[in-house]
Amino acid sequence: MxxxxxxxxxxxxxxxxxxxxxxxxxxxxxxxxxxxxxxxxxxxxxxxxxxxxxxxxxxxxxxxxxxxxxxxYGNLGKNIETLSAAQAISELILIMVGNEDPQKDLLKLVLMHLNRLNELHKTEFDSLEALAISVQSCIHLLALGGYCLPLQNCCHSGYKLIPPIGEWSWKCSFIPEEGFAIGKIPNASAELNPSELALLQRLLLEKVPIHSNGKLLGPKNVWLKLLRIVETWIETHLQKKIASLQMMREVIISNELNTK
Structure with missing residues (x-):
């Protein structure tokens, strides 16, 4: 085996x-x-x-x-961010996958993300990249396991979710039990502007979203918002908390406070 x-x-x-x-x-x-x-x-x-x-x-x-x-994958343990990201992958798998339940594409997907995390230590380490890989890996695992974030259509109107980039008054609301709805919805868990929704939608693709200069798309506060959305979706639909995602959040915030 x-x-x-x-x-x-x-x-x-x-x-x-x-x-x-x-x-x-x-x-x-x-x-x-x-x-x-x-x-x-x-x-x-x-x-x-x-x-x-x-x-x-x-x-x-x-x-x-x-x-x-x-x-x-020995490099994962060199930094708490990469270790937390890897452990979050493990936690999510153990929640979604049953014993002796064949998984044709899951191992390949997991190894792809572990390779990315492991490779981060070959250059100057960036904790934001570890956070981005963590968020994307969870989104990919959820999609493969049948719990995909519904990012294509408004959960209320059914209209396509096409973020109008540059229209900063436009909002999309995240409703954990349903999905994403166009507009400001009372008691929504989070609101996304067009750029934030576009970034979240890109995470369904294989590659981590980067600028033409090779730098990661999106600032830290946006990635932390996307992490919270993923955490909330998992808690709502799988009835479990991923402790390693919480650890990732705390470490990233702590690093930011220590650099101020």
């Missing part, structure tokens, strides 16, 4: 429990016998490694007898 390790925890006195995402089985939980013993050849397993596993057993908790690391 080839897959991505999402969680590694203790199992009994000497073993570890590995939670892995694979194309063929979705989420699998596997025992790693003796992994907690000193000098165990199976003891180095950690989250966010792409693994090739040899597994034995047919029922209940299967056992791992051999582990080969295909790729390690």
């Amino acid at each position: 080839k897959g991505l390790s999402l969680k590694v925890g203790p199992l009994g006195e000497n073993d570890r429990l590995l939670t892995i995402l694979s194309e063929g089985s979705g989420i699998s939980r596997l025992a790693i016998p003796g992994a907690r013993k000193p000098k165990s050849r199976l003891g180095a397993t950690s989250p966010f490694n792409l693994l090739d596993l040899h597994i034995v057993g047919k029922k209940d908790l299967k056992k791992v007898t051999q582990i080969k690391i295909i790729k390690s």
Whole structure:
């Protein structure tokens, strides 16, 4: 079995429990016998490694007898922003994907975003880029899992959501239970101007939105607003909070305060 390790925890006195995402089985939980013993050849397993596993057993908790690391995403742990973004991906997957539920395209999508986060440390690190990748990765995962943000049509009128760039009086309201409605709606969770809605819509595409000069589109306060929208959508429709997204928000805000 080839897959991505999402969680590694203790199992009994000497073993570890590995939670892995694979194309063929979705989420699998596997025992790693003796992994907690000193000098165990199976003891180095950690989250966010792409693994090739040899597994034995047919029922209940299967056992791992051999582990080969295909790729390690070791750079994720160098910064709390990238680690939080990766952990948010893991949390969201574990909420949406069932045990032994095959996921054809999910692993490929997750690895694409982990690669982007991992690559951030090869140049001067920018926490805003980590935030943008985090927001986009969640939007992609939600779309693949059937919980896509409805960004194409007004949830009240059915009209196309086409942001009139430059018309700053135009507003779009985010209603967590329904979607996005044109105009100012009382008690809406958030309001977006044309540029903010256009940026959010672009996140459905594969690439992170950037200027022609290579810089990320959108200022920090806008990305924090989009993060809040994603958090609220998840809480409303999946009935769960993603703790790592909250951590991401707190770190970004703290960094901003420390630089003032």
